[in-house]
Amino acid sequence: KMSTKSYLSSAADIACLMSTKRVFLFDCDGVIWNENTLVPGAKDLLTRLKQLGRQVFLVTNNSSKSRAQYVAKCRKLELPIEEADIVCTAAVAAGYISKLKLPGVTYVIGSQGLQDELELHGIKCCGFREDDDTAVHDQGVEQFGDAPLRNDVSCVLLALDTRFNYLKLLKACSYVSAGALFLGSNEDAFLPSGQPSPTVPVRLPGTGAMLSALCVATQQQPAAVMGKPHRPMLDYAVQLMTEARPDQQPPPLSQWLMVGDRLDTDIAFGRRHGMDTVCVMTGCTKPADLLDLSEANSELKPNCAAESVADLLPHLAE
């Protein structure tokens, strides 16, 4: 049946996309789940895609969890997802850094899950937790207490850190200025928040806010950003497919589909790298955002728009 909402794609257009793709990438928050609640239909769609032998990836810019933590979350939600299906910025960063075989240690602004993933890949880390305490800093910038600057930091990785502070910024800034490789997890400006508030609505700053602080202070841009819309996330998915089936070439990107809720990360990721894209309305994009897109914003324009992942399932061909 034809949609009565002008921003939504016709069933025929969605069927055309769904029936021809072999690799399906799903953003997580706002597409598969919202925080800890599954989006209705997500489990059925993932299950059916796997039954049909399609490659499925969950692709998230959320740097706070390791792949093992995502597997645990998926198990709890009863999703048919295993470690080799998860592309999260922590794992992409760990793969990226370990390939470089840098000497020395990586200064991490981030979270426990991120640090666990890095250490699992043999990357030596410093900074996280030990620089949480801002008290040393109230004594003045020369007073580092138990945490002086080191001379063996070869890389600075900045991800979401809810204990971000001036001391961490100062150290990251010093290491980058001294020549350490500057990497960012992702550039999301703010995070989805369902938190009720008795006063004003909560707006949670994202990794991009902290990354900007480091860019301004160092007057440098990161050498690479792991998350959507950037390339490392795609390279990692290709690597996972090649590891799973060394005898097979991954399908061309024209046979990949990116399903997301955010235009400047998910949809731009697909478009920039040659994939078709579907925007769903269960996350942060509102109908007006789609209708407002001008031709100048073609990188943000999805091929199709659907109410939710539940609307994709009926259009899967055998």
Ligand code: PLP
């Ligand atoms: N980063 C953090 C810390 C988050 O909590 C979230 C969503 O919950 C995101 C990024 C966005 O995640 P996704 O790329 O799965 O939408």
Ligand code: CA
């Ligand atoms: Ca999302």
